[in-house]
Amino acid sequence: MNRLTPRISHNNIVILATLLLLIVLYGAGSVQYTGFFSLQVFLNLFIDNAYLIIVATGMAFVIISGGIDLSVASLVALVSMVSGDLFAHGANAGTVVAASLALGIAFGAGQGYLIYRFQLHPWIVTLAGMFLARGISFLISSESIVITNETYVKLSQHKIHVWGQNFVSVSVLIALAVVIAVLLVAKFTFFGRAVYAMGGNEKSAALMGLPIARTTVLVYTLSGFCSALGGIVFTLYTLSGYSLHLMGMEMEAIAACVIGGILLTGGFGYLIGPMLGVLCTGIIQTIIMFQGTLSSWWTKIAIGLLLFLFMALQRVIVMRKEKSRNPVSSMNSPNSENKIVNL
Amino acid sequence: MKRQRKPLLALIALLVMTMLATACGGNNNGGNKGSSPAPASAETPSSSKASEEPSPSASNGKLVVGFAQIGQESGWRDAETASVKETFEGDPGFELKFSDAQQKQENQIKAIRTFIAQKVDAIALAPVVESGWETVLKEAKDAGIPVFLLDRGITKGNEDLYVSFIGSDxxxxxxxxxxxxxxxxxxxxxxxxxxxxxxxxxxxxxxxxxxxxxxxxxxxxxxxxxxxxxxxxxxxxxxxxxxxxxxxxxxxxxxxxxxxxxxxxxxxxxxxxxxxxxxxxxxxxxxxxxxxxxxxxxxxxxxxxxNPLLGPQLKQAILDTKAGTKLEKWIKSDEDVYSGQKAIDALPNRKY
Amino acid sequence: MANLTASVRNIGRNPIIWPLLALALLMIFNLIAIPGFFSIEFHDGRLFGSVVDILKNASPLAIIALGMTLVIALEGIDISVGSVLAIAGAMGIFMLDGYPTWIAILAALGIGVLCGLWNGMLISILGIQPMVATLILLTIGRGIAQLITGGRIIDTTSASYTFLGKGYFLGLPIQAFLILIVFALLYVLKTRTAFGLFVESVGGSKTASRYAGIRPRSIMMISYAIVGACASVAGIIVSANLGSADANNAGLWIELDAILAVVIGGTSMRGGRFYLGGTVIGALFIQSLTTTIYSLGVPAESILLVKAIVVILVCLIQSEAFRKLFVPVGKKAIIE
Structure with a gap:
C-alpha cells in the first residue's frame, strides 16, 4: 500500500498542474481581453475540440499500452469522406453512423492484428494505415462532398442551452460520454487493467498470464472506434467530407496526451488527461486569436514550449520516484528501462 | 513522503509562472513581429491597447474586423495578408483581428467562433475549402455580423450566409x-x-x-x-x-x-x-x-x-455594408494576363 | 535438399536481402512496364535518365535516413528531421545574402548540429522519450524556419551554392557523391571505430552497456547531433537544387519516409543491429517507387494508396512470423 500511494499522488500532480495551467491561462485571457470571460468562450473550447478530445482519448489508451497510432487523423478524414459518399448515394443517417463505426473498428482491429501477429512495430503499421486511409479517401473523391442529410444537419446545428444563451453542441455530449466511458473501462474492467500492465512491461504481463494478443488487438480496435466516432463528430462539425481534413492532427492528439500526463513509455496515465491537454492547447489558440495580430508560428512555438515544460515536469517526477526507490541506480540512469521495473 | 511533495508543488508553481510569462511574452513579441512587415507599425501600440479597453467597438467608434486567413503557404498568400493588414492597420477607423489557420479548416472555424465571441463588426474569411461552413456562418448570421469571403468561395446554395464574395474566378x-x-x-x-x-x-x-x-x-x-x-x-x-x-x-x-x-x-x-x-x-x-x-x-x-491585393476592395465593401448599400454577391478582383513585353513593362511595379 | 533449403533460409535471415529483393523486383517491373526506363543518354558531359534521376532525387531522403539509422539503432527516433531540413535550408539561403558560400554552408550545418544536440540533450540528459522530445522541434522548427525567412520564399543565384544541388561531377549528379560521402563517413565510423559497436550495444540494452563501461548519454548526444547534421546536409541539397528556401514545404513528411527507409533496410525499430547499406537501398526503393508512379502516370489520387500497400507488403515480407506461414510445418521441423 505504501508503494502505491506515492504513485497515485504523482499522477495527480501532473493532472493538477494541467488543471492549474488551464485556470491560469483562462484567467490571464479574461484579464487581458474583453469578451474572453464568458461562459460561451469556455463552452466553445468543447464545441471546437470535441473530435480531438475523442481521438486523443482513444490515442491515450494505445499509448498507455505501450504503442502508438498514427492513423487516427487519416481515419477521421476517411470517415468524413465515406459518410459524404454514402449520403450522396442516398443512405440514411443510421446506416452511415453504423458504417462509420464498423469501418473504424475493422481498420483498428486490422492494424492491431498486423502488429501482434507479425510482430511489426506499431509505428510502421499505423504509418501505412495513415497512407492507406488517406489514399482511400482520395480515391473516393478529391473534391469535398457537402452533406445535406436532414438528420446530420439538424444534429449539427442543434444547440443545447446550458445557461441562458450559452449553448453546447451534440458533439460535446458525445465527447464527454466517451471520456466517462473510457475512464470506467480503464478502472473497472479486466481489459483496462491488462492495458496498464502491458504498457508497464509486456513480458511480465505475458508471464502473468494476461492475454497479450487479445489486448493488443482490442486496444487498436478501441482507438479505431474512437477515431471513427471522432470522424462522425467532425463530419457533424463541418457537414462535409474532405480528403484533406485534419492533416497532421495525429501529432496534436499525441501532444494533448503528453500535456495531459500520459507517459509515452506506456503503463502510466490518467484518462481524463487528454481532455485537459486538448483544452490547454485550445485555450492557447483562443488567446492567440483574441490577441489578433499574431502569426501562425507563434501558436506552434507556444505549444512546443508547453510540451517541453510538461515533459520536463514528467521527467522530474519519474526521476524523483526512481531516486526515492533506488538511489544507486537512478544516480546514473534516467532511462525508461528502470521505470518499467519500478512499475 | 511529505518531504517529497513540497518541492514538487514548488516546481509546479514555477512551471505555471513560466508558462504565463511565456504566453504573455509570446504575445508581445508576436505583436511586434506580426506588424513589422506592414509600414503602419506606428499604429500597432494603439491598436493593441485598444483591445484591452472594454468593448472597443462601442467606446471609440472603431470598426473591428476579424480576418480568418488560411495560412502562409505561398508568396501569393503572404501578399494577400500584407494587403489586408496594410489597409486596415493604416486606417485609424478600423481595428484588425488577424488569425492564421495554418491551412486547417477547424482552426478557421475556431477563429470565426472567437470573432463572434469578441462581437466584431465584420468577419472576412478566406475559406480553405468550399464546404463545411454552414453551421458556424449561421452562428455569425444569428449574431448579426456580416461575413465577407475572400479569394475562395463556399458551396453553392449558401449565398444567404455571406454578404459578398471578393475574389477571382x-x-x-x-x-x-x-x-x-x-x-x-x-x-x-x-x-x-x-x-x-x-x-x-x-x-x-x-x-x-x-x-x-x-x-x-x-x-x-x-x-x-x-x-x-x-x-x-x-x-x-x-x-x-x-x-x-x-x-x-x-x-x-x-x-x-x-x-x-x-x-x-x-x-x-x-x-x-x-x-x-x-x-x-x-x-x-x-x-x-x-x-x-x-x-x-x-x-x-x-x-x-x-490578384491577391484584396484589402482595399474588402474595406470598401465593409464601409458600403455599414452605410446600407446593397452589394453585388461577387465582387470580381481586377486581373489581367501578362506575357512578353507587357510583363516586362509591369515588372518594376509588381509588389509580390 | 534440406541443405539447399537451409542455405536459402540463411540468406533469408540476412536482413539486407529483403530490401534488395524488393528493389530488384521493382526494377524488373519497370524494365517491362516502362519502356526507356533504363535508357541513359550522355550529352553536355552529363548522364541523363530515370535511374540517374532516382539517385539525384533520393539524396535528401537517403542522407537523412542514414542518420536516422543510428538513432533507430539506439531504440530512438527523430521526427524533427523535416523541420531541421527546413531550418538549415532557410539558414543557408539567408546567409548567402552578404556572406560567402562556405560560411553559409557552415552556418546551415551548424544550426543543424545545434538542433541535433538540443534533441540529444532532451533525450539523454533529461531522459525524455525520443518521439516526444523530437516532437517539440517538429512543432517549433517550421516556426523558426519562418522566422529566418520572414515567412516568404527566399531565393539565391549563387552559382557555387546551387552547385551542391544542381551540379555534375564526372557526369553524375553531385548528390550521388554526397550520398556516397555521408555513407562512407558513417560506415567508417561504424566499422573502423568503436562507435558503431557502442551504438548497437546501447540500442540492445542501456543497462548492460552501462555496466560494460559505455556511456549511453554521450553516444546518444553524438548520434542525434549526426542526424541533425545529416538533415542539414539534406536541407542544403534541397535549397540548392531549387535555388530557394521554402520554410513551409521543404522536407514536409520526410521523417516518415526516412523511418520507412530505415525499416525497409532491415534495421529494427526495437534497436540493436543496424545496416547502413540496407538504409540506402531502402531510400532508393522509396524514391524508385515514387518515380515509377510518376512515370506510369498513375492518377495523383492513388499514389498514397499504392505506397501504403507496398509498405505493408515489404514489412510483412521482413517479418519472420509472416514468412513462417509459407514454410510448411514439416520441413521447418527438419531444418531446425
Missing amino acids: FILEGQNAAKWMIDELGADAQVNIVQLEGTVGASAANDRKKGFEDAIKDHAGYKIVYSQTGDFTRAKGKEVMEAYLKKDKNIQAVYAHNDDMALGAIQAIEEAGLKPGTDIKIIGVDGIKPAFEAIAAGKMNVTVEC
Whole structure:
C-alpha cells in the first residue's frame, strides 16, 4: 500500500498542474481581453475540440499500452469522406453512423492484428494505415462532398442551452460520454487493467498470464472506434467530407496526451488527461486569436514550449520516484528501462 | 513522503509562472513581429491597447474586423495578408483581428467562433475549402455580423450566409490560360500539353483544371498527354516534370496551376537540355514576381494574374455594408494576363 | 535438399536481402512496364535518365535516413528531421545574402548540429522519450524556419551554392557523391571505430552497456547531433537544387519516409543491429517507387494508396512470423 500511494499522488500532480495551467491561462485571457470571460468562450473550447478530445482519448489508451497510432487523423478524414459518399448515394443517417463505426473498428482491429501477429512495430503499421486511409479517401473523391442529410444537419446545428444563451453542441455530449466511458473501462474492467500492465512491461504481463494478443488487438480496435466516432463528430462539425481534413492532427492528439500526463513509455496515465491537454492547447489558440495580430508560428512555438515544460515536469517526477526507490541506480540512469521495473 | 511533495508543488508553481510569462511574452513579441512587415507599425501600440479597453467597438467608434486567413503557404498568400493588414492597420477607423489557420479548416472555424465571441463588426474569411461552413456562418448570421469571403468561395446554395464574395474566378483563369495558348499556337496546331495540378482537392486546382480542359475541348489538336499533382510547390513541380521528360520529350506546352510549379518545371526542362519558353511554352497562374522575372528572361511565356491585393476592395465593401448599400454577391478582383513585353513593362511595379 | 533449403533460409535471415529483393523486383517491373526506363543518354558531359534521376532525387531522403539509422539503432527516433531540413535550408539561403558560400554552408550545418544536440540533450540528459522530445522541434522548427525567412520564399543565384544541388561531377549528379560521402563517413565510423559497436550495444540494452563501461548519454548526444547534421546536409541539397528556401514545404513528411527507409533496410525499430547499406537501398526503393508512379502516370489520387500497400507488403515480407506461414510445418521441423 505504501508503494502505491506515492504513485497515485504523482499522477495527480501532473493532472493538477494541467488543471492549474488551464485556470491560469483562462484567467490571464479574461484579464487581458474583453469578451474572453464568458461562459460561451469556455463552452466553445468543447464545441471546437470535441473530435480531438475523442481521438486523443482513444490515442491515450494505445499509448498507455505501450504503442502508438498514427492513423487516427487519416481515419477521421476517411470517415468524413465515406459518410459524404454514402449520403450522396442516398443512405440514411443510421446506416452511415453504423458504417462509420464498423469501418473504424475493422481498420483498428486490422492494424492491431498486423502488429501482434507479425510482430511489426506499431509505428510502421499505423504509418501505412495513415497512407492507406488517406489514399482511400482520395480515391473516393478529391473534391469535398457537402452533406445535406436532414438528420446530420439538424444534429449539427442543434444547440443545447446550458445557461441562458450559452449553448453546447451534440458533439460535446458525445465527447464527454466517451471520456466517462473510457475512464470506467480503464478502472473497472479486466481489459483496462491488462492495458496498464502491458504498457508497464509486456513480458511480465505475458508471464502473468494476461492475454497479450487479445489486448493488443482490442486496444487498436478501441482507438479505431474512437477515431471513427471522432470522424462522425467532425463530419457533424463541418457537414462535409474532405480528403484533406485534419492533416497532421495525429501529432496534436499525441501532444494533448503528453500535456495531459500520459507517459509515452506506456503503463502510466490518467484518462481524463487528454481532455485537459486538448483544452490547454485550445485555450492557447483562443488567446492567440483574441490577441489578433499574431502569426501562425507563434501558436506552434507556444505549444512546443508547453510540451517541453510538461515533459520536463514528467521527467522530474519519474526521476524523483526512481531516486526515492533506488538511489544507486537512478544516480546514473534516467532511462525508461528502470521505470518499467519500478512499475 | 511529505518531504517529497513540497518541492514538487514548488516546481509546479514555477512551471505555471513560466508558462504565463511565456504566453504573455509570446504575445508581445508576436505583436511586434506580426506588424513589422506592414509600414503602419506606428499604429500597432494603439491598436493593441485598444483591445484591452472594454468593448472597443462601442467606446471609440472603431470598426473591428476579424480576418480568418488560411495560412502562409505561398508568396501569393503572404501578399494577400500584407494587403489586408496594410489597409486596415493604416486606417485609424478600423481595428484588425488577424488569425492564421495554418491551412486547417477547424482552426478557421475556431477563429470565426472567437470573432463572434469578441462581437466584431465584420468577419472576412478566406475559406480553405468550399464546404463545411454552414453551421458556424449561421452562428455569425444569428449574431448579426456580416461575413465577407475572400479569394475562395463556399458551396453553392449558401449565398444567404455571406454578404459578398471578393475574389477571382479560377475557372476563368483556366480558360484565359487556354485562350492565350490557342491564340499563340494556332487553333489547329498539334499540341501536347503537360498539366501540373495543384494540391489534390484544393478548389484552385479543381477549377483551374476544369476551366482549362473545357476551353481546349473543342480543339482536337490540343491534347493533355500527362496530368499530375505538383502540390503547388516548386520542388514537386520540378520532380514531376523531370520524370515525365524522361519518358517523352514531345511536348509543346506546360500548364501549371501556379507559378511556383511552373518555375520548377522550367528548371527541369533546362536540365533536360531543352529551352523553356521556346521549345516548350510555359503557362503559369498567379502572377508572382519571380514569374515576371522568368518572362523577362525569356524562360516563361505567360502568367495569368490572380490578384491577391484584396484589402482595399474588402474595406470598401465593409464601409458600403455599414452605410446600407446593397452589394453585388461577387465582387470580381481586377486581373489581367501578362506575357512578353507587357510583363516586362509591369515588372518594376509588381509588389509580390 | 534440406541443405539447399537451409542455405536459402540463411540468406533469408540476412536482413539486407529483403530490401534488395524488393528493389530488384521493382526494377524488373519497370524494365517491362516502362519502356526507356533504363535508357541513359550522355550529352553536355552529363548522364541523363530515370535511374540517374532516382539517385539525384533520393539524396535528401537517403542522407537523412542514414542518420536516422543510428538513432533507430539506439531504440530512438527523430521526427524533427523535416523541420531541421527546413531550418538549415532557410539558414543557408539567408546567409548567402552578404556572406560567402562556405560560411553559409557552415552556418546551415551548424544550426543543424545545434538542433541535433538540443534533441540529444532532451533525450539523454533529461531522459525524455525520443518521439516526444523530437516532437517539440517538429512543432517549433517550421516556426523558426519562418522566422529566418520572414515567412516568404527566399531565393539565391549563387552559382557555387546551387552547385551542391544542381551540379555534375564526372557526369553524375553531385548528390550521388554526397550520398556516397555521408555513407562512407558513417560506415567508417561504424566499422573502423568503436562507435558503431557502442551504438548497437546501447540500442540492445542501456543497462548492460552501462555496466560494460559505455556511456549511453554521450553516444546518444553524438548520434542525434549526426542526424541533425545529416538533415542539414539534406536541407542544403534541397535549397540548392531549387535555388530557394521554402520554410513551409521543404522536407514536409520526410521523417516518415526516412523511418520507412530505415525499416525497409532491415534495421529494427526495437534497436540493436543496424545496416547502413540496407538504409540506402531502402531510400532508393522509396524514391524508385515514387518515380515509377510518376512515370506510369498513375492518377495523383492513388499514389498514397499504392505506397501504403507496398509498405505493408515489404514489412510483412521482413517479418519472420509472416514468412513462417509459407514454410510448411514439416520441413521447418527438419531444418531446425
